[in-house]
Structures are given as structure tokens and as C-alpha cells.
Amino acid sequence: MRILVVTTLLTDFAGAGGVESVVREQARALTAAGHSVVIVAATPGGAPADMADLDVRALPMLVDVDPRMIIPRRLADSLRLAARDVDIAHIHLCRDFVTTRATSLLARLAIPQVIQAHGMLDSPSGLLSRIFDSAATKRSINRARLALTLWEPEEQALRRLGYRGRVLRTVNSVGDLPPRDAIAPQAPTVLFASRIDRRKQPTRFVEMAQRVSALRPDVRFVMVGPSGDASQDLSAAIRALPPEIPLDYQGAVRRDDVFDLLDRASVLVLPSVREPFPMVAVEAMARGVPVVLSHDCGLAELAEQYQAADVVSPTVEKLTEAVLAILSDGRLAASLSAAGLRLVRERLSPAALGADLTAAYQSALAS
Template identity: 35%
Template sequence: MTPSPAGRVVRHVVTLVSDDGAYGGPVSVATGQLAELTARGHDTALLSLWRGQGPPPATADGVPLRAFAARTLIPGRGFLGLFSARLAVALWREAGRADVLQVHAGRDLVSLAALLAARLRGTPYLVQTHGMVQPRGGAVARAFDAALVPLLRRARACLVLTAEEEQGLAAVLGAGRPPLLRLPNGVRRAVPPAGERDPDLVLYLARLHPRKRPEAFVDAAALLTARRPATRFVLHGADEGSLPAVRDRIARGGLADRVRYGGPVAHDAALDRLARAAVYVLPSVREPFPMSVLEALAAGTPVVLTDSCGIAGTLADSGAALVTDGSPQALADAVDRLLGDPDLRARTVAAGHRAVETVFSLTAVADRLTQEYEAACGG
């Protein structure tokens, strides 16, 4: 670990924290980074919108949270149109206090307001886009980029996950862009849950969105019902358009007693479910750097994913996951192998733990962030 200089006032901004985990990976990345930075003596907090039952919590995954109830300013645009006047005030105030601001930025009003506040207050800032700012041809994206791109260009650095994301972001930013720095997501080795692992539970834990392909998970489950009559399949995640198709497949296949949609869950509950499952399946395509996969590896849960995932090659080469072409048959075969071969399962889990400790180390991520913050602050 790199020795930390005098603690900095570090603020991160993410668009939405919610009790159903709807915003997914960027929240996990932000809270993981901030927890490690806090342990090194930095004054940290996460600023965000909040959506859920009751008032905003004081912390998110143990990190100080300053969140405000989300309001829809632009209907029909999902996360892009969410905002809060109270969050705008907090962004202005905290940008003035912070030594450095890190914005987990997408095409949305929160990201735009955070970048604008930092720019006007003269606070150095970094952006991390999580694959959310890529070339888009639509009129809305082009109009939004007219305001967003100049602010992104004034960042001290843009943090990217993969070569593909770097290429796409470079195309969006064009000439005059800041350095694009490769920084992987990181995770800590998980503490085993108090309860036992369920040897018959196969889990899907992601948004129910066409790119995540939850229907492929149900189709794979249908192929496995005859081979493994005791196995159960559960989907968790906020619906973003695919739930009707999932329910239709379950009904048409007569799978209601084997496949269940359990609804969205908060992040701490999601981690618990990952740790108790026998296998985690992520059928997504073009997934840059899925945090849920890293969290499953850290929990000792073997993973099945597709070859278009940004970290598929690394995991396949190290034996840390079973990588497939994403077809329901291939997904089903991979799950069947893990459930039926204890030696393969043990090797995969051990390789996953090694990957967490070496390739996807949160300690190494925080080392790099500390260096970039010092450079941004002139240290």
C-alpha cells in the first residue's frame, strides 16, 4: 500500500442510490473506493439522489452519504431526467470544500450539475464513466453532449475500464480531451455469511434489461430442469423492460415451481444472496466491467458469463470463471458442470479468490486514486 499523504477532503458523486439497487455498479464502485480512502485517513462522502422507502440513509455501504429525494424533471428519460434542487445546493457547497471531486458520470442532470459546480468553484475533478459515455447518434444524446462534453474535457483525468471504453470515450470527447487512464474496478475478499450456502440455488442478479438478457437465464433454467430436478433458479433486479418477457417464459415453460423472480434488492442484501448461491450467472452482452461478477468472485461463488464481457478473457485465462458464447445451451452446460463437478468448482473458486487479491485489488485501485488526487491537487 502506498503511504497516504495528509488526508484530503474527497467527494464522490453518483447519480442515484436506491433501496432497490437500480443504478447498479457505479454505486458499488464509488462506495468501495471511498471506504478504502476513508481507511487511509481521507475525509470522504458520497453525494447522490435517493429513491426508496423512507428518508435517505446516512450511509451507503458504510460510507457517509449525503443524498436527496429524486424528482423527475424530464419525464420518460430514466436516470437522465432525475434531479433535486437540494442536491444542487449540496454539490455547490461540497465542491467548494473538497480538495478533489470524482464524478461517476453518465449522460444525466446530476453528472452535469456536479461537473459544472466543480468547474465554477475551481475544484480539480476526475471523472469515471463506467462505459456510460459512449458514441450515440440520437438527438437527445447530441443535445446533451453540447453541455456535457466541454465539462468532461476540463477534467484532470478520465478513468476508463477497458480499451473499448477508452476508444469510445475518445471519440465522444474529440480533440483537447484530458488523459484517459485505465483503472479497473476493485473489490475486497468477502466475509462469509453466517448462514450456509444453498447448493441448489442458481442466481441471476442484475437489472432486467434487454442487454442483461434475463430471458436467456430462464431459457437455460428450462434446459436444466430435467437434468437437475432439485435445482432452483432465482432472478433479482429492478425491471427495465424485460420483466414481462421473463414472466411469459416462466409461464409458457411451466417453470413457476423452479424459476422465481424475487424483485429488486438493496446492495447489502444482494451481497448476501451472492454469497449463498451455488452459481452466479450473468448472461449480459457487451458488459464492460461488471461489479456483480467481482462481488461473486470475492464471495467464493463460481461465475458463468459471456465472452463479450470486458473481463471475460482475464477470467477465462486464470480459470476464475466459466466463459460461454451466451447461448442458453452453453449457459446451461456451464452451470451443470459447476454443480456436478466438485473439483472444478473448488478450482474455479480458488482462482476467483486469487483474481480478487491480485488483478482486482481494491488496495491497488486506491493506491492509484491517491496518486491521481495528489497530481490533481498539485502535490
Template identity: 35%
Template sequence: MRIVHVVTLVSDDGAYGGPTSVATGQLEECAARGHEVTLVSLWRGRSRAPERVGSVPLRTRPARALIPGRVIGLMHPLLVRDLWRCMGRADVVHIHAGRDLVSLTALAVAALRRKKFFTQTHGMVESRHGAVARLFDRVYVPLLRRAQGCLVLTERERRAVTEVVGPEGPPLLTLPNGVRPEHAGTAVRHRRRDREVIFLARLHPRKRPEAFVEMAALVHRKTPDARFTLYGPDEGSLPAVRRIIADHGMKGVVSYAGALDYAAAVRAQARASVYVLPSVDEPFPMTVMEALSVGTPVVCTDTCGIADELARRGAAVVTDGSPREMADAVCGLLSDENRCEALAKAGHRAVEEIFSIHAVTDRLEEIYRRPCHIGCTE
């Protein structure tokens, strides 16, 4: 098959996070199975856009902010031409769709081209009641309804998408995220000398980097040799993070190391003793999957969409998200190598049995090969 994926943004700082990682992982596995693949996206970075992301050919244009805002208003006029040409040859189009101009344009081009297309919303499509959102949705929602199917991660996302598209929407098909098995091979080798605890996410209020710093201050009292690093692009929370670090006198103990590209992020996770994700209402965090795949113990909150499954398998420490409970979890892991080993092995099993990109792509191929609805040509 000729498969085209569209994602809003590829960048050298990983600012668009999960959707970009998911798209490239799916396409790399599809390419390994003999399919012809292309990723179409905007690019933002200090250098020229790469020709490939991993092994995936990339068609891209520089991101321009046509509407004030972070990602929603990014676009480039020539991306419309790229989408038209790439989709013209495609057997299947897969749009990683948020509420933004790139997603809206991709949906419109796929509909005009009368292509078989699927959407994957990554928890980004929920009911919005503001005037701008209602105006945007007058065009956006009818296009979402024309998809052959919408891929959702969890029951919570299923309910949210249903609320937006209504009963006339496309079939909602469950598809988990997956990680590449070559990363999972290091999972059982948890032998780290550096006692580093990391945060790896956007510095955004929903990700709660401030709670990570509060947790670090509590851990430091019991484990003074531990060090804490925050990685990720700033989306408004960095001033508060720096203020809390100063208030607790934690300079030199807690540091902000900026954003990382995907390969550097995986290396940072592999080096870490513990990965902490304090964010709330994460439907399916890829950073947790990637930490499991490299054998790094994970501490997350009970609102994470996969928290119940990870807790049932003993693959992560699930907390209520308070700095005190996260600190207790981290202290317990830093003082118990056997517990870390057990978590690493359980995480490895979870990756192999549920979250492997091989299993995910088996399901994705099955979805792509479904008969096309009336009004769609392949």
C-alpha cells in the same frame, strides 16, 4: 485529503448498480486511510435516505423526474446547493459521470468552483447520434474535457470515450474496479447444499434475463432439483420473463424475487451455487467481482470486458452467451464440486492480485495527487 464523490443515484433497490457500488467501495477504503470523504447523490427508496452508505457520509436529496425517462432526467433543485457547498471544501472531486442531469450539474459546479476533478464513466459515455443526445452533448462534452483525467476500465471504453471527447479531451487513466477484501475471505468455503442458480442484475434487455430463463429450462431437464432465482429491479423485461417461465411450465422452479440492496445482494450471492450473468458488452461487471469475492462460481459471456482475464486464470466459465452453452456450463458446475472449488480458489486469487480495493485505491491516491492543470485551484 478532503474527497467528494458524486454518483447519480443511491437507492434501496440498487437500481444504479455498479457506479454506486464502485463509489462507495472507493470511499470506504479512502476513509480507512484517513481521508475525509463525502458521497453526494440523489436518493430513491421507500424510507428516508440514510445518513451513511456503509461507513461513508451521504449528502442526498429525493430523486425527482424532471425529464421523462429512467435515470437521465432525475434531479432535485437543492442538490445544486449541496454540490456547491461540498465541493467548496474539497481537495479532489470525483464524478461518476453518465449522460444525465446529476452528472451534468456536478461537472458544471466543479468547473465553476475551479476544482481539481476527475470523471469515471463506467462504460456509460459512448457516441450517440440522436437529436436529444447531440443537444445534451453541446454542454456535456466541453465540461468532460475540463477534467484532470477520465478513469476508464478497458481499452474498449478508452476508444469509446476518445470518440466522444476527441483529441482535446483529458488524459484517459486506466483504473479497474475493486472489491473489499473482507468479502474475499469466504471465497474458499464453497460448500452449499442448496442447488440455487441466480441472476442478479437489472431486468433490462441488455442484461438478457430471458436468456437466463431459457437456460434454466434446459438445466432443469438434466438437474430437476436445481432452482433458479432472478434478483434485480425491473426495467422492462419482467413481463417477458414471466411469459417464458409460464411457457416452459417452470413456475416453482424459476422465481423472481425483486430488487435487493447491496448487503442483501452479497448474501444472495454467497448462498448461491452458481451466478450467471448472460448480459452482453459489460465493460467491468461489479456483480461478477462480488461473486468471485464470496467464492461463488461464475458463468458469463465472452463479451464481458474481463472475460479473457477470468478465463486465463480459470476463475470463471466463459460462454458464447447462448442458453445452450450457459446451460452446459451450469450443469457441469452443479455436478462437479471439485470444479467449483477450483473456480472459487482461482476467483479468490484474482480478487487478491488484481481486483482488490486496496490495489485500486493505491492507484486512485496516486491519481488524486497528480499536479493540477493550469486553471484549476486546489
């Protein structure tokens, strides 16, 4: 099968899970399953170095700011060239000019479409989002034959926007990761790796760090992730910390740097709410890192089934209790590590993802 993939943005600094990681792993899983995949996306400096094995058609960018405001040049020409002889298009749809316009252009070319929104089409919170939905998003979603969702709230959000088509549930996967480095013993480290958005609750991680540090002053805390709508809140929270608390916010980092940080982490903490399926949690499990996971998350049910993470309410109190338990109980940490590895191996492998996507595309083409 020949598959065209369209996503908003690909960069070398997407190394904290997210849509970019999903696109990468899906493309590799489909290629391994024998399909031909072409990816079209806006890129600030050409295809990311860690996607050199994939066919990425880079769109020059007029605007390099908020991804939702990217206006790529030559989108129509690039899509026409990339869409030659393709069987189906997989659009990673967000409220932006790249993916919504792509659905319109591909509809004119009579290319069957599958959409996947990754929870990015939650109910709009502002006037501009509502205007954009009326002008573009609602039309875009109903050009698709099929929508792939990661959990029930995502399907509900699509229905509220007026999506009338079929829905299939899918999962994310993680492919072959770089070998885990042998790390010399060091201070216990608690890691946050995600975009600095309010729904990721980065300031709650800071509050948790202060409480953990009061009982375990030997523990250090590291935060990484690109700027988002909570960046100012995070800066204020970090400035308010007592100077003796060792919390280091490193900003956006490269994908390989995330793996280095995971190799040094004693536990990964994701205090997010309304989180469809966090890739960084899957990547942590694949490297044997214990995970503390919010229950308001599409991965939570599977993680609980395998006992592969400590799934908690994302309050400061519960996060603190979970982190302290893992840091103080080596058997608990080892159990979470082993269960996470088993979950990834049995349910989140590239082979399973490739088979699921193939079946989804065949279903869409048959409709």
C-alpha cells in the same frame, strides 16, 4: 487529500453491483488510505443504511423514476458546501441531470475533475440521447482532466463523444463483506443478479434455465435486479415457461439480501454483453461462488488469467454447457471458487484500489 464524489443516485435497493457499489467501495478504499471523502447524490429517503460509515450529502428528489430523469433540488447549494476546501472531484458521469450539471457547477468553482462513466456512455441508441449528448454530455466530459475507464470499449465510446483528455485504466474492488453464513444443504441454485436491461440479457438466462432444467430437474433458478429496459421482455419470457421449471424472479432486493442469495448459490451466471466490470461477479468471487461470465466483459481477461470463472460466449448453448459442467463436477466448482478468492485477494483488494485512485488523482492534479 480531500475528495468530492458525485453520483446520480444512491438507494437501499442497489444490491446487484452497479455504480452504487463502486462508489461505496471506492469511498471506503480512499478513506482507509487516509483521504477525506464526501459523496453527493440524489437519494429517495436519505443515505442508504449500508453507507452509514460514509459522509453522504443526500439531495432531495423531485422525480423518483428513471435515474436519468432525476431532477434534484438544491444541487448547486449542496455542491458549493461540499466542495469547500476539496482538492479534486470524482464524477461518476452518466446521461443524467445530476452528474452533467455537477461538472458545470464544479468547473465554475475551479475544482479539478476526474470522470468515470462505467460504460454508461456507449453510443446513443435514441434521438433523446443524441440531443442530450449534444447539449450536455460532450461538454461535461471535456471539463475533466482525466477519465478513468474499465476497458478498451469504454475509452472508445468516450473518444466517439469527442473526449480529448487523458485516460487511465482502473479496476473495481470489493471490501470487507458480511461473514458468509453456514447454509444447510439444499437444491442446487443458479443465480442471476443484475439490472433488468437488454445488455444484461436476462431472457437468455431464462432460456438457459429451461434447457438446464430439462437435464437437471433438481436445480432451481433465482433472478434479482431492479427494473430496466428489458423488464417487459423478462416478464413475457417467465410467463412462457412451463410451470414445472422453478424460476423465481424477486425484483430489486437490498444489498444484504444479495449476499444471502450468493451464500445459497451454486453458481452465478452473467450473460451480459458490453459489460465493463461487473461488481456482482467480483462479490461472488469474494464469497467463493463459482461464476459463469460472458467474454464480452472487462473482467473476462483477468478472470481467464486466474482461471477464476468459466468465461464463455453468452449464447444459450454455451451458458447451458458451463452451468451443467459446474453443477456436475465438484472439483471444477471448487477450483473456480479457490481461483476467484485468489483473484480478489491479489488484484481487487481495497488497498490496491486506494493506491490506484490516489495515483490517478495525483496525476490529474499535476496536469
